[in-house]
Amino acid sequence: FENRIDYSSFTVKVLEAKAENTADHVRQLGSRRYAHKEKALIESAKHFVWHDEWREGDAFDFFLKELHFKLRFMRNSPYRFWSALLPGG
Numbered sequence: 001f002e003n004r005i006d007y008s009s010f011t012v013k014v015l016e017a018k019a020e021n022t023a024d025h026v027r028q029l030g031s032r033r034y035a036h037k038e039k040a041l042i043e044s045a046k047h048f049v050w051h052d053e054w055r056e057g058d059a060f061d062f063f064l065k066e067l068h069f070k071l072r073f074m075r076n077s078p079y080r081f082w083s084a085l086l087p088g089g
Helices: 016-027 031-048 059-075
Strands: none
Touching: 031 059
């Protein structure tokens, strides 16, 4: 859902080579920034939950909105078929 969620508001980037120091990196954020990221994570979590019935803002709703966004792109581009966007398509 990269078009709908600001992942940087609740994630921390850590180089793969320094993955064993992730906890130290998170501790260096400071309590205020950590609290901000934690709040953003809690608010974003609802967008990753799939319910039995449709709910505004849940994973199924975001999935449909992403498809609608891509449909609009496809409709207004020279690429009319999904395979045209694929390498060798």
